Amino acid sequence: MPRIEPFEAHAERYDAWFERHQASYVSELLALRAFVPLSGRGLEIGVGGGRFAAPLGVEVGVAPSRTMLERARARGIEVFEGAAEHLPFADDSFDHALVVTTLCFVDSPAAMLAEARRVLRPAGTLVIGFIDRDSPLGRDYEAHREASVFYRDATFYCARDVERLLLEAGFSVRSWAQTLARPLAETANIEPARPGRGECAFVVVAAMNDKPAR
Template sequence: MPRVAPFDAHHERYEAWFDKHEPAYLSELLALRAFVPWVGRGLEIGVGSGRFAAPLGVQVGLDPSPAMLAHAAARGIEIVEGTAEDMPFEACSFDYALVETTLCFVDSPARMLAEAQRVLRPGGRLVIGFIDRDSPLGQEYLAHQSESVFYRDATFYSADEVEQLLVHGGFSIDGWVQTLAGPLAGMRDIEPLRPGRGECAFVVVAATRNAEAAESPGPLVRRGAGGRRE
């Protein structure tokens, strides 16, 4: 079931996180900018309040939360209510798709990627931004998961697990970038972007939809859950 209730009830609190942690937000935004295409028709899966879709030029936003979609619409996003596992779009509708801190909320990441494969055109790009569970910051979030309004029931993934999901989901990985090397508390400046993964908490991976049909996704063992926005 979509985990909508906390976002509908606390959407203003969610919005406040970005103002309180502006350097972290901008660091994440710049990491995504490295891979999100400048042209073509784009979709953000789990658009939330549109904080990323709007500045990145993503035209369409999908989300199950009406309250969050209202914020996204106010930012000029073409909003569609729905879930990542059952998208209300025709096949091959988009040139690229963005998934920003949404993977941890979906009931079935494999099903979400199958749907992303379906709605993307052959050769389309998928960009996923997430907190690496195996990073020190990811481990800190895990330790305080029960205290989070939004992420209490979320599932946190490592970079290796995300890579596994993408490969089994019919995508070829193009590259990785990362940011947020230190704790958020006291962060005052935008952090420089680093290549690869394994050093920072926030990781972005870009992948290309293969022309052939995706493989049947195999089982993925989930080893932890967590969150970051309080």
């Protein structure tokens, strides 16, 4: 079952995080911007309130929470209600897909990636942004998970886990980037993204859909 209750009940609180942590939010956007294509039809899986899809030019979003979808719609996103593991789109519908801080909330990452591969065209791009479980921030989130309205039922992953999931789903991993080297409370300035993984909390991976053309 999609974990929508916290987002339905506390949508405004979740959305306000981006205002309280403006420097961290923009740092994440910049890390993603390098990998999200500027052209083609894009989808954000787990679009939430559209905080990433809108500035990155991703025109379509899907999520199970109607309350969050209304916020995304207000930001100009064409929204659809649905779970990441059962996307309401035909095969080969999109040129690229975006998944940001959603992996930890889905019931089955493998099923989500299988659906992403299905709706992406051959050689389409999948961009995933996530909090690395092995980073100081990831360990802090994990340690205090039970006290968080949003992360109580979350499952965090490290970069190795995400790479393995992508390869098993039929994607080729192309590039990594990372940002947020300091704790959120100490991040007062926008951080430039750096290549690789293993040093920062927010990690971005770009992968290519390897399914053959029809």
